[in-house]
Amino acid sequence: MEVVDRQAALISNYEALLVLREEDERHKESRPRSQTKYSENVTTLMFEALEYLNNTPCSSQSADQIIALKQQLGGLDLTKAEIMQIINHRPKSLVELHLIVEECDERFSVEELERIVETILETLPYGEAENDDGGDQNSDGMVVE
Amino acid sequence: MFVLVVLRDTLKIEPAEFRKTREQALKDEINRKYSNRVLHDIGLCMLVHDLLEIDEGFVQHSEGWIWVKVKFRMIVFRPFRDEVLVGRVRSASPVGIEVSMGFFDDISIPANQMPVGSEFDGSEGVWVWRYEGNELFMDLDEPIRFRVLDTVFLDVSPPRPVVGDADSVPASYPPPFSLIGTVVDDGLGLMSWWE
Numbered sequence: 001m002e003v004v005d006r007q008a009a010l011i012s013n014y015e016a017l018l019v020l021r022e023e024d025e026r027h028k029e030s031r032p033r034s035q036t037k038y039s040e041n042v043t044t045l046m047f048e049a050l051e052y053l054n055n056t057p058c059s060s061q062s063a064d065q066i067i068a069l070k071q072q073l074g075g076l077d078l079t080k081a082e083i084m085q086i087i088n089h090r091p092k093s094l095v096e097l098h099l100i101v102e103e104c105d106e107r108f109s110v111e112e113l114e115r116i117v118e119t120i121l122e123t124l125p126y127g128e129a130e131n132d133d134g135g136d137q138n139s140d141g142m143v144v145e
Numbered sequence: 146m147f148v149l150v151v152l153r154d155t156l157k158i159e160p161a162e163f164r165k166t167r168e169q170a171l172k173d174e175i176n177r178k179y180s181n182r183v184l185h186d187i188g189l190c191m192l193v194h195d196l197l198e199i200d201e202g203f204v205q206h207s208e209g210w211i212w213v214k215v216k217f218r219m220i221v222f223r224p225f226r227d228e229v230l231v232g233r234v235r236s237a238s239p240v241g242i243e244v245s246m247g248f249f250d251d252i253s254i255p256a257n258q259m260p261v262g263s264e265f266d267g268s269e270g271v272w273v274w275r276y277e278g279n280e281l282f283m284d285l286d287e288p289i290r291f292r293v294l295d296t297v298f299l300d301v302s303p304p305r306p307v308v309g310d311a312d313s314v315p316a317s318y319p320p321p322f323s324l325i326g327t328v329v330d331d332g333l334g335l336m337s338w339w340e
Contacts (some may be wrong), residue, residue, distance in 0.1 A: 005151035006187060008218060011194075016147045016220050019192050023176075038173075044190075046179035048248035049191060056231070085229060088146060095332040095339055099229050099292070 010080065013088045014066060020050050057090035057126045066136035069123040073116065077107060090124050091117065149194055150187055153216045154178075158202070164172055168196060171215055179219060181248075183322040186298050188223030189249055213277050222249060224293045224324065231290050231336065234283055237272050239265045244289060244326065251323035254291055258327035258332060276336065281338055288336040292324035298322055 024046055027038055053059060066087055073083055082101050091097040094113055098104045104113065151172035156178070156269055162170040172193050179190040195218050206317040232244040232252060241259070244252040256265070263274040264281075283289070301321045328334045 002153040003150065003154055003184075003187065008149045008151045011147050011220065013146060013147055016191060019194060019220060023192055039177045039180075041181040042176045045191060052247035055314065081225065081228075089229065089231075093339070099290075099330065099332040102227075131151055 010084050012066065012084055013053055013056060014061045014063075016049075017053045017058050020046055020053065024050060026135075054086070057124065058088060060126050061087070061124060065124055069120065072119050072123060076112070076116070086120060087124070090120055090126055092121060093117065146228065146230065147191065147224065148188070148221050148223050149218045150184075150221045151197065151216065152179075152216055153214070155212055155214045158211045160212060167199065167202075167213075171196060171199065171213060171217075174216060175215075175219070183298075183320075184221075185321065187301055188221040188296075189322060191220040191222060191248075194218040195221050223296065226293055227296065228293045228323075229290060229333075230293060230326075231288055234271075234285050234287050234289050234335075237265065237283065237285065238268060239267075242272060242283065242289075244291060249324075251320040252291070252326055254321065254326045254328055258294065258325075258329055260329055274338075281335070283335055289328065290333050290336055290339075291328050292330065292333060293324055294327050295325040296322070297325065 023042075027043070027046075069087065070083060073086070078086075078101065085100040086097075087097065089100060091100060094110075094117060097113055097117055101107070101113075108116075156171060156174045158167075158170050158174060162173070165173070180192060181190070183189050196215060198216040200214035202213040204211055230246065232246040235243040235245040235250065237243075239256065241253055241255040243250075244254060245294060246252065259272060260274045260276070262276060263272055264280075264315075265271075266273045269282070271285065274281040274283070282285040299319055299321050301318060332339055
């Protein structure tokens with residue numbers, strides 16, 4: 001084995017998920033009586049990686065959404081790695097965005113950051129988070145009626 | 146989190162695989178050989194992404210299979226330094242916590258990378274962060290967000306010869322690839338703290 005390029009590209013979780021799903025479909029289609037046997041390392045990895053990725057925002061993304069988001073954020077001075085992480089994590093608050101974007105406060109104004117979060121939420125809709133209207137929660141995490 | 150790595154290898158296609166298309170047989174063989182394995186300084190191999198070049202196959206004297214030289218792109222799990230990732234708390238001890246991402250388990254967050262004001266609660270067996278009068282517990286199996294401080298590769302090959310009887314084989318070897326993380330920053334730690 002020879003390593004030709006240690007890092008040809010960064011790829012998003014969504015792109016990795018597509019390959020995993022495609023392979024998973026192929027495994028399911030192969031008839032149980034056929035001689036095709038998939039080795040355990042492949043099936044284990046696929047099961048665990050699918051379970052992980054299916055519970056992250058990339059599970060509901062599409063190529064169109066990602067292209068649209070990249071276009072909308074393209075004008076801003078964000079690095080490739082930052083955009084990649086925005087796509088993978090889909091930050092839904094300023095706190096989360098701060099984690100991903102380095103020296104956030106020096107590079108962007110609060111208004112700009114708020115607009116970025118807004119753009120993310122609009123362009124990459126993702127279930128559950130939407131109906132959370134920040135209602136009162138006490139420290140036990142129980143919702144106060 | 147994932148990168149594409151270009152590799153070149155000479156792979157064997159057994160006669161039983163001849164009924165598949167050449168490409169499919171090669172992809173299956175690549176996955177069989179690489180999937181869920183760690184390559185030193187490269188990372189954890191997931192699945193083959195695509196094939197770039199396939200050379201003509203050749204059959205060697207006295208063998209019944211084909212050897213094919215192929216150049217391909219592999220999806221590899223190798224987070225970069227400072228990348229933010231999400232996992233689940235797997236175990237806790239006074240030296241820190243272990244985090245799992247399901248397909249990758251070797252992530253540790255040492256005690257000195259816990260939020261200021263945290264300590265290990267021996268009776269509960271979990272870490273607790275005392276923040277402004279609140280006690281925030283890092284319960285096991287809870288989703289946790291952390292930042293990668295370092296990726297550590299350990300050259301574990303060639304395998305050490307086993308001396309003595311089989312019982313003396315250590316139960317676990319140090320992992321060939323592990324991540325060191327931190328939860329010292331706003332937004333890091335259990336996901337539920339920041340929602």
